[in-house]
Amino acid sequence: MQFDVVVAGGGPAGLAAAIRLKQLQPGLSVCLIEKAAEIGGQVVSGAVIETRALDELLPAWRELGAPLETKVNEESLLFLTAKRAFPIPALHWAMPDMDNRGNYIVSLGDVCRWLGEQAEALGVDVFPGFGGAHLVIEHNESAHPRVVGVTTGDMGRQADGSPGPQFQPGVTLEAKQVILAEGAHGSLSEEAMSRFFLRKGIDPQTYGLGIKELWEVPAAQHRPGFVQHSFGWPLDSQTYGGAFLYHFGRNLVAYGFVTGLDYRNPYLSPFEEMQRTKKHPAFSKHLKGGKRLAYGARALTEGGLQCLPRLTFPGGVLAGDSAGFLNMPKIKGTHTAMKSGMVAAEAVVEALTQNAPEATSYQPRLEQSWLWGELHRARNIRPAFHKWGLWGGALYAGLDGTLLRGHTPWTLHHHQPDCDRLRHAADARPITYPAPDGLLTFDKLSSLQLANINHDEGQPSHLVMRNPALWREVNLNQYQAPETRYCPAAVYEEDKDATGKAFLRINASNCLQCKSCAIKDPTLNIHWTVPEGGSGPSYPPGM
Structure with missing residues (x-):
């Protein structure tokens, strides 16, 4: 053609x-x-x-009938600790990039x-x-x-x-x-x-992994036009990311979490960080009594100019x-x-x-x-967090937003791809995540049911390991199989064969097509190929 x-x-x-x-x-x-x-x-x-x-x-x-109906009318940026939330004062002055006045909350x-x-x-x-x-x-x-x-x-x-x-x-x-x-x-x-x-x-490009849920909440607690972002807890000071929450439509709330894929700890699970943030009082009050309607994930390019x-x-x-x-x-x-x-x-x-x-x-x-x-x-904000962590990055972002406004003679740079950032498991602190409660927090498999994944089980796997032996030598022995944690869809599973030898089971039919495996694998050994057309998650209109 x-x-x-x-x-x-x-x-x-x-x-x-x-x-x-x-x-x-x-x-x-x-x-x-x-x-x-x-x-x-x-x-x-x-x-x-x-x-x-x-x-x-x-x-x-x-x-022409564009589906833009919910205008932002209230917003908040919070710094979280484990139990408290501290609003950033004078948000529009201190961080003008976060000013959402005049913007719309939509079903994209x-x-x-x-x-x-x-x-x-x-x-x-x-x-x-x-x-x-x-x-x-x-x-x-x-x-x-x-x-x-x-x-x-x-x-x-x-x-x-x-x-x-x-x-x-x-x-x-x-x-x-x-x-x-x-x-x-x-x-x-x-x-x-x-x-x-x-x-x-x-x-080198740096990425984030965005994981999102759509909720229907009781009408009494719905605040159409309300936007909330957070940073800080539960992530450590060297990991970029935070949560967001938007009220829009008819009793709908979009909740999600973005984790920078340049994180260092191989035990970190972006999905679990997203789940446990919902238990924080700043977010739980918006979702309590609601029902999840949809679940999905995608990679974001964060590197900038x-x-x-x-x-x-x-x-x-x-x-x-x-x-x-x-x-x-x-x-x-x-x-x-x-x-x-x-x-x-x-x-x-x-x-x-x-x-x-x-x-x-x-x-x-x-x-x-x-x-x-x-x-x-905006070019220096993300690499400032990459270079100096949460506190140095936040300080630089505040100075840039209030005084510099991006008009600087210097440009900060990214020097490593995300796949090179992981520490060896022996040098990292294991993270214990709380069990899901089935009300606010859930596991991956129950979440996948909300993605309406269409996948012909008979098709070839679109996730291919270039060198299967490399997984045991590097991923398992050095990093304790990080793909079992960074994947938000339970695609990768550590298993053992009849002789007791560990191998990586790939459940390609679970794939949300977020691409995180092709970005974060320590040796880029996982090759993401195009599945059959029409495969993958499917969200109906309004979702």
């Missing part, structure tokens, strides 16, 4: 790019593929978004569904249920290699990889340009970065979290992802008009946009 442009990824960045392409040149043939069974189907509800990019992309979004899945409808109305061919498996690269003796399309994954293979009775080979989508907007650690994006050396000379790779390559560009446009001090990436997609579309249209192989105007266009200025001002 041939198109002018193929967009990989049906999140905010990819959808904004597709819409902008058709706005600029209605005659372009544009195809958008998404690995979820439907647009927005793998996005867990509850996000705070700025409308700046949406105002530019679709100024009449209110008249519903926003993506609505954006998908706008894209289809403009003539974009939207194909959910198709994950991009590989880039199609043209090799020409007289020219440099160039991406000329995307191949989707095969369907109907059996566990051993052989074609089954319902086998359908992947489809090759040829394109003059591709826009990769798959989210954090996307497969095609990682392939492009490796093939075209896009990360050469760039700080200094971790952005080169954004263009012959035949394509990177956008959204595929590149790393999240503004971590704001804890927001929707508006930045959308803006990057819009600018990517503008550069791609220019390249197509000039019949140029590479959309080289993308970077200069970004540098002239508000997006670049926003990320530049």
Whole structure:
């Protein structure tokens, strides 16, 4: 199948790019593929978004019925100890990036569904249920290699990889340009970065793992428009992260926890940290008497401006979290992802008009946009926590927010990938987590039931160990199998064979597709490949 442009990824960045392409040149043939069974189907509800990019992309979004209904009207930032919560005074002055006045609490899945409808109305061919498996690269003796399309994954293979009775080979989508907007650690994006050396000379990306639950709470305790964030307990002073809670919709509360994947202690479990924070009085009062409706997890790119790779390559560009446009001090990436997609579309249209192989105007266009200025001002906050821990990072963030405002002659850097940060288990303190109570706190398996995971048990495992022997030698002996703790879905399980020898059992059908294993494994021995299209978690509208 041939198109002018193929967009990989049906999140905010990819959808904004597709819409902008058709706005600029209605005659372009544009195809958008998404690995979820439907647009927005793998996005867990509850996000705070700025409308700046949406105002530019679709100024009449209110008249068009965009699902933005709950405006932020109250917010709080708390420093937690084990039993107390201390509000940060003068929040909007001390930490202006945390100012959510004018923002909306939304079901991001519903926003993506609505954006998908706008894209289809403009003539974009939207194909959910198709994950991009590989880039199609043209090799020409007289020219440099160039991406000329995307191949989707095969369907109907059996566990051993052989074609089954319902086998359908992947489809090759040829394109003059591709826009990769798959989210954090996307497969095609990682392939492009490796093939075209896009990360050469760039700080290694650092990630966070966000785990989220959606609750329905009694009407009497629902506070539509209330936003709360916390830092401090239960994490140690060297681990970045914290909890969030948003009231929106009809008696809905989104609760979640973000843990920086540069943490050091191999015994740490982001899932358990998220669960026990719910027992803190600052959070339990919001959820008590409620019912969990959904559960999910995803990786976030936290590195900032200094971790952005080169954004263009012959035949394509990177956008959204595929590149790393999240503004971590704001804890927001929707508006930045959308803006990057819009600018990517503008550069791609220019390249197509000039019949140029590479959309080289993308970077200069970004540098002239508000997006670049926003990320530049925020660039030092996350690496300050990486460098100096909680207290030094918080002090620097306060100084930057009140006095420096990001206008400094220096840039702090990330020097290690997250996989290199773990201490050996012998040098770390084991953590004992409380048992779940079944009311506020739960285990992983009962949580997975709320993710509505669709996975054909007969398909090949999309989680592959490059060297199985390395797991016992390194992961088990040196780090006490950290993947059994950092995975929020009970995918990885230490087991013993008939001779009593330990091995790693991989329950691929549990996978929430968060990508943490491909990021945090000490030797990057776990290879995350694209599962069959439509596999994975599934969240209905409103969730």
